[in-house]
Amino acid sequence: MTRPARLKRGDGCGYLRAVHSPAPGAAAAHCLVVDDDAQVRHSLARVIEAHGLSTLEASSGTEALAILERQGEVPLVISDIYMPEMDGVTFLREALRRYPDMAIVMLTGVAEVTTAVGCLKLGALDYISKPVLVEEVRARVDKALEKRDLVLQNRFYQQHLESRVRELDRRNKQALVNGVQMLVHALEAKDAYTSGHSTRVARYAVKTAVQLGVTGDRLEHIRLGGELHDIGKIGTREDILNKPGPLTTDEFQHIKGHAALGERILAPFLAESQAVLRITRSHHERLDGAGFPDGLAGDAIPSEARIVAVVDAFDAMTTNRAYRPSRTPEDAVQELRRCAGTHFDPAVVEAFLRAFSDVSALPISI
Numbered sequence: 590m591t592r593p594a595r596l597k598r599g600d601g602c603g604y605l606r607a608v609h610s611p612a613p614g615a616a617a618a619h620c621l622v623v624d625d626d627a628q629v630r631h632s633l634a635r636v637i638e639a640h641g642l643s644t645l646e647a648s649s650g651t652e653a654l655a656i657l658e659r660q661g662e663v664p665l666v667i668s669d670i671y672m673p674e675m676d677g678v679t680f681l682r683e684a685l686r687r688y689p690d691m692a693i694v695m696l697t698g699v700a701e702v703t704t705a706v707g708c709l710k711l712g713a714l715d716y717i718s719k720p721v722l723v724e725e726v727r728a729r730v731d732k733a734l735e736k737r738d739l740v741l742q743n744r745f746y747q748q749h750l751e752s753r754v755r756e757l758d759r760r761n762k763q764a765l766v767n768g769v770q771m772l773v774h775a776l777e778a779k780d781a782y783t784s785g786h787s788t789r790v791a792r793y794a795v796k797t798a799v800q801l802g803v804t805g806d807r808l809e810h811i812r813l814g815g816e817l818h819d820i821g822k823i824g825t826r827e828d829i830l831n832k833p834g835p836l837t838t839d840e841f842q843h844i845k846g847h848a849a850l851g852e853r854i855l856a857p858f859l860a861e862s863q864a865v866l867r868i869t870r871s872h873h874e875r876l877d878g879a880g881f882p883d884g885l886a887g888d889a890i891p892s893e894a895r896i897v898a899v900v901d902a903f904d905a906m907t908t909n910r911a912y913r914p915s916r917t918p919e920d921a922v923q924e925l926r927r928c929a930g931t932h933f934d935p936a937v938v939e940a941f942l943r944a945f946s947d948v949s950a951l952p953i954s955i
């Protein structure tokens with residue numbers, strides 16, 4: 590059985606070179622060997638060179654830092670622990686502070702194992718016990734470089750993944766906005782009288798919500814809910830949508846279906862925006878429970894839907910419809926006030942009037 594080669598004081602470079610020829614196509618990577626014992630340092634450097642890495646040598650932590658300063662970071666450092674001027678632990682701390690991506694392996698005597706373990710806690714990737722086995726050096730060098738590669742790869746993937754996720758999120762949101770606009774245009778092409786209605790409702794709703802203290806994502810959901818609240822009318826028959834006269838009971842029942850249908854259309858796309866779905870389903874609920882589709886009353890009606898109910902009614906009253914001409918904004922305000930507490934949430938009506946103190950300027954032009 591062949592005995593493993595050991596590096597020890599007095600080992601010459603020639604011996605090691607004779608045993609280990611350089612790996613073909615040696616990599617351009619560097620290894621810095623730091624040891625105050627010149628013979629151990631040289632011998633170790635030769636083993637590492639034979640393993641395919643070019644080496645630099647330093648006799649102390651101070652010299653090692655100067656070399657790194659001069660020549661830049663190296664992938665791997667093997668450092669003794671006990672050295673004059675600057676010991677290995679101090680060097681380890683300082684080197685990792687300056688070059689956190691370097692792989693540092695400590696060289697340690699049997700009596701220094703506790704210190705070496707402490708070095709692992711400080712960020713050293715491994716330690717090699719003296720006296721050093723040549724095969725162990727090779728294995729530890731490979732392992733340390735592999736660990737460093739993994740750390741760098743993980744960081745790269747993490748950074749890359751984060752930016753990829755951000756990009757996908759941005760694209761998803763843009764796709765959603767595009768889809769929303771397409772749906773709104775499809776609806777408005779079908780019902781000429783509601784042209785601009787969705788956008789006005791969205792703008793009225795956001796300004797009213799601000800008056801009620803709504804902020805952040807909820808505001809965006811209210812804006813989107815305003816745009817989409819009537820999307821279920823895509824499923825409403827055009828002859829009923831554009832009927833000039835009064836509706837029969839059956840026709841009215843058919844129109845009422847748009848609230849629940851809108852929620853069903855949007856649910857697959859807006860699972861994370863429940864407020865939008867609540868607005869779509871519940872914007873025709875009334876405070877007294879006489880609304881549709883669920884007959885909710887009071888606080889059971891989602892607050893976002895109570896906001897859209899008020900501004901939807903205001904915009905419907907102040908624009909021409911197939912079945913009646915528009916009313917003046919002052920008339921519409923009077924109607925909102927008259928119905929506050931029965932049909933509409935009074936706090937929302939007041940917030941709307943604070944948001945648009947000069948109603949004569951309404952409806953806003955799109």
Ligand SMILES: [Fe+2]
Nearest residue numbers: 818819872873
């Ligand atoms: Fe509606």
